[in-house]
Amino acid sequence: MKKLFYIIFFYLLLTPFISSSIIESENIIIDSNMTFEESIKGTKAPKSIIDNLMLLDVMYYSTDKKLHKGQIVISKSVEKDISSIFEIAIKEKFIIEKCIPIVKYNWSDNKSMANNNTSSFNYRKVSGSKNLSKHSYGLAIDINPKYNPVVYKNGRISPKGATYDINKNGTLSKKSAIIDAFKKLGWKWGGEFRSFKDYHHFQKISNK
16 A cells, blocks of 8 residues: 555656656657658668668757757768767757758758758768768768858858858857767867868768
């Protein structure tokens, strides 16, 4: 009887928190809800690469300051890395506007960047090169490209209309907790490239 009393007592004690959690989850805005098959539809990647990919559900605060759920296609080998980065973004309330598999943009990197979409896997070559990008293996991620554009030495910025303002939430700078976390996990930040600055880009370089 005494044991039953404690069970009922703790249930009543926890009920408000359980209800709050359910309500909170119902208020999450869904940006992407694909299956893995849908997220890679039409890719030209070979089976050997596809077999090493996964679709990860991620949570983040968007520009409306509300909690959103998106998805990102990545290499299975970096699941823990990317999950921890999004956890840090939540903790820091670092804004990520949207995170949707690039298939939505017909595999166009330019269209995805212009829409400020955060993405990873895209089977393609490095711009101006014959070499496959790290994105082709799900080992690179671009975060908020319109807030964190590519800036070339001649002053050209990509995507068009983008601005780099380190005081804007969602912009990456040397002081960002996300950058420190990526480096500790063995990733390189494009904002430290020598020939140009690719502020939105991170790529895995070691197995830390």
